[in-house]
Structure formats: C-alpha cells, structure tokens
Amino acid sequence: MKIAILGSGALGSVIGGVLTEAGSEVYLIRRSAEYVRIMNGEGLTLHEGTHRRNVRVRATTDCSSIGTVDLVIVLVKSYHTKEAIEMARPMIGEHTMVMSLQNGLGNEEMIAEAVGKEHVLVGRTYVGGVMLDPGQVSAGTKGKHTYIGELDGQVTERVKRVADVFNQSGLATTVSDNIMGIMWDKLLINVATGALCGITRLPYGGLYSVPELRNCALSAVAEGIAVAHAAGVELSIQAPKQAWIKAAEGLPDDFKPSMLQSIESGMPTEIDFINGSVVRWGAKWGVPTPVNSVLMACVKGIEYGLGQGRS
Secondary structure (H helix, E strand, C coil): CEEEEECCCHHHHHHHHHHHHCCCEEEEECCCHHHHHHHHHHCEEEEECCEEEEECCEEECCHHHCCCEEEEEECCCHHHHHHHHHHHHHHEEEEEEEEECCCCCCHHHHHHHHHCHHHEEEEEECCEEEEEECCEEEEECCCCCEEEEECCCCCCHHHHHHHHHHHHCCCCEEECCCHHHHHHHHHHHHHHHHHHHHHHCCCHHHHCCCHHHHHHHHHHHHHHHHHHHHCCCCCCCCCHHHHHHHHHCCCCCCCCCHHHHHHHCCCCCCHHHCHHHHHHHHHHHCCCCHHHHHHHHHHHHHHHHCCCCCC
C-alpha cells in the first residue's frame, strides 16, 4: 500500500517506520527541512525497550512530489488539520482513503468537509511514541491496539484492507462497527489526565499521587460519560475509574501526556478538541460540564500566558 503520514512527529514516525519495515511504500511528511534531511540521510531509529533498529524511510516536506496515494494517515495537531488537508490535496485521488488517528473529536468532520465524506476513515490508536532526537524515536507498539472503521459503522473491504496492512506490520488492529464509541473511549482517557498534567506541570507519578487531582479527574470523566450517554454513544468505559486506570497502564512515573509536552514547549494544546469537545457536546445535549469548562479555561489561560492565546 502507498501511504502518506501527514504529520510525522513521534507517533507518525513510529507508525510510518513500522509500516515501511513491513513493505509498504510510506512517505513521512513533516514541515522541518532539517528533520527530513536527517531522516533521509541517516534513516529512522526506533528504540523499543532495550532494542533499537534503523529503518530506511522516505521523508519530505512537499506533498506535491509524492503523487496519488492509497491512504493518508493524519497525525498533525488538531488545530493544524484544515491547513494540513489542504496541503495534502495533490496526494488525494478518486479512491484515496484519509484516516485520522488524532486525539479528540472534530477532526473527521474537518477532513470530510475538505475532501468529501466518502474518503474518510476513522481510527484511534494506543501505540505510543516519544521523540528523542531528530530521527530517533522511542516506540511503544507491543500490547498497544489500534481501532479503525467507517464513519457509518459499516465493515467495508477497504477498511479491512487497511487493517490487514497494519496487522501484517505488527500493529495490532481491529475493524470496529462502533468507531464512535471507540473515539469517545479514547477521549475519556485523554480527559482524565491531559489537562490536569498541563495545569499542574506534573508527570504521571505526581498526578497519581494527589487524591484531590484524582477526584477532579474522575469528575471530568463522569461528565464525559454523561454527555456520551445523552448522545446515544455506546461506550466500553462505563465508570470514571476505568478511564483513570487505563490512562496510566504500562506508563512510567515520568510520562508526560501531549498536553503537558505542548505547554512545556510553549506550543498551543489540543484542549479545544479534548475537554472542549465534552463542553461542546454537553451544550448540544443539555448536559452540564462545569469541571471540563474550568479545566479548559485554565489551559487556555496558560496558553495565553505563553503567548499562544487563540480566540
């Protein structure tokens, strides 16, 4: 399969590297010319546990040089989705699939608006990646599952083909006929820890040591569950504690979620697409979301203080 990874940061590099190893023709797309130069010259080194391996990859800053692809995997930050999809247009042909593996809610709607709903697949992954240096990535794939599906829940031949390519590469992948439920399950996990880590600047070891923070997280997740139920979403997470526990599974005390990493880097966060999604959906379905509203306000205040204020 010819695949373009739109947004080849840590996670995009891990997925792209593994798919390349398995024989797919993969293009890693990233804005940084220096990163692209290093990747093309020295390859991508994946660090997994005590093992490391180098993969010869194709990296570029220019989508127009690639030609039409079978699959575009979208992994840019959510606030860059519209811009990135416009940039990706030269790669999208009549039968190209465009699949978001991003966090939060709302990306698929933006993609569908830009390229047409018929091109869109939905996915959520628990695969992990941490950028160590340009071309050097810590990969977490073992025991980490990916779920993909069609927007309407149908199990089509094209989505099964994508799952086959992922599974053959070692990325454990399941086709779901309840992808909206999967999306909300992942959202609730992000809601449990992301904003709180960003506000307190605590990695998981600290976050999970303060009972008051645990109680706040459980309240935020409870609001999310109530909103999902009101919207008729079928969840596998039924109790807030499940999201709280699952968020930390297999992760070290020094783990920092992307919200905290963004704040430490002085970059905008995806708060609008995570806790902000709970707030927006709550307003739509008449469910109060005071805890998520406060968390969103606090993160936006931090962004403003860092010079990343957005209306």
